Amino acid sequence: AQTVTQSQPEMSVQEAETVTLSCTYDTSESDYYLFWYKQPPSRQMILVIRQEAYKQQNATENRFSVNFQKAAKSFSLKISDSQLGDAAMYFCATLAPYSQKLVFGQGTRLTINP
């Protein structure tokens, strides 16, 4: 079974600075997918970024990038130039190949200080 652990229940950062959210996971699969979702106060889950485990290059989406360390089973999210709109719960998730079952971590609440 796959598990996802987010060890930081809460994080805060000053506006315009950089913050890194941690995520570790456990899986017996050699190939899988990893995701970061954002949940703002509006409650909707929004896909931020995803990474295929077979790709060594770290995924990036504008100000969002990941540091994927496959051997360490680590998948951290870096947010550069933090903006007030980035304030939200962030969930790390993993998906096994040929499976539609997304397994989520417990989430990290990110606060942006103006």
Next chain:
Amino acid sequence: DAGVIQSPRHEVTEMGQEVTLRCKPISGHDYLFWYRQTMMRGLELLIYFNNNVPIDDSGMPEDRFSAKMPNASFSTLKIQPSEPRDSAVYFCASSDDRYNSPLHFGNGTRLTVT
């Protein structure tokens, strides 16, 4: 594209009453998922459908919970009878049939059982 549409947005009911949550997936999506979010357990997959057929309902907590998908554009999650511990946010999500395509979530239904 209107996204995944859930109704109602909020539901307050008394213990013992029947509750029905509704979901309209994105047109053309073959997969539909029901998730439950609580503070204690985070996001849990309850059940998912492929082409209107239930594929995995191992996450459904009890026989009091049932889900149906009578057609490609509509699904319901029913709780009967409801209990206070069912209070949570229930999300519906959909995805297309491309390998490991991302989930698109609705805004969720916040259920409170008193």
